[in-house]
Amino acid sequence: xxxxxxxxxxxxxxxxxxxxxxxxxxxxxxxxxxxxxxxxxxxxxxxxxxxxxxxxxxxxxxxxxxxxxxxxxxxxxxxxxxxxxxxxxxxxxxxxxxxxxxxxxxxxxxxxxxxxxxxxxxxxxxxxxxxxxxxxxxxxxxxxxxxxxxxxxxxxxxxxxxxxxxxxxxxxxxxxxxxxxxxxxxxx
DNA sequence: CTTTCGATGATCT
DNA sequence: GATCATCGAAAGG
Numbered sequence: 329x330x331x332x333x334x335x336x337x338x339x340x341x342x343x344x345x346x347x348x349x350x351x352x353x354x355x356x357x358x359x360x361x362x363x364x365x366x367x368x369x370x371x372x373x374x375x376x377x378x379x380x381x382x383x384x385x386x387x388x389x390x391x392x393x394x395x396x397x398x399x400x401x402x403x404x405x406x407x408x409x410x411x412x413x414x415x416x417x418x419x420x421x422x423x424x425x426x427x428x429x430x431x432x433x434x435x436x437x438x439x440x441x442x443x444x445x446x447x448x449x450x451x452x453x454x455x456x457x458x459x460x461x462x463x464x465x466x467x468x469x470x471x472x473x474x475x476x477x478x479x480x481x482x483x484x485x486x487x488x489x490x491x492x493x494x495x496x497x498x499x500x501x502x503x504x505x506x507x508x509x510x511x512x513x514x515x516x
Numbered sequence: 517c518t519t520t521c522g523a524t525g526a527t528c529t
Numbered sequence: 530g531a532t533c534a535t536c537g538a539a540a541g542g
Contacts, residue, residue, distance in 0.1 A: 365534070373534070383527065401525030403535050420534055450535050490534055510535095518542075529531085 331477045336391035340366035340410040340417040344501045347408070347419060349477030354456040355470060357429030359446060360477075362503040363422040363510060365488045367407070369415035373494040376416020386464040387416040394472065396453070396463040403450025406458050408467070422449050422500075425508040432457075448510035484513040 334346025344366040352358045367374035375384040375397065386395040387409055395407040395418050407418040424446035426433055433455035434440045446452045453459070467474055482504040487495055489511060502513045 367534070375534075378528095381527075397534085398526060400523080400533060400535050402523070405534065407534090422534085448535065488534075492533090518540100520540080521538090523536090525533105527532085 343410045344419040349481035351475040353473040357432045359424035359427040362506040365420045366499040369417045373491045392467045394462050394465045404453035405449040423510045486513040
């Protein structure tokens, strides 16, 4: 059964689920998405909660564009914008299984530990060379490519991590059994 | 294996 | 002035 890219006409929870198993490439470098979290438009934990600001305005742009922000003053984090249009819903890409351009990623990350190369949102952005210049960018070659899964992924589902508000929603999705996750998914 | 903590700066109140 | 969708090193079991 052939799988497709997630339908960005759907909300962030469906898109986050659908992104697992897709391949994300930035200028040809990246890997298979094994972990993603949904941030909805009416979600207290979402940067969009409370309306448009200078930082989050890309979240309110068209679906299938990027929202990139600086976390803790140190780490870039990469999101994909979803419907509803103009409401600020997005999916945070949290971990990849490295497949393309491993040498480049090792150089950027300063490690050759394959397992930790893209294990966490800050690590993903660093490995792929993502920074503020990608904020608001539209998905499409050559800079930003998203390829569909080659097989039906089996999922693990858990609560989002690293947040203090609205932490109870089961909006963290992962490829079951992957050893490239930022953290294990707690059993339901 | 786990928990704790410092780095570091933009953002928002 | 407080918070923060993080990371990695260090210390403890």
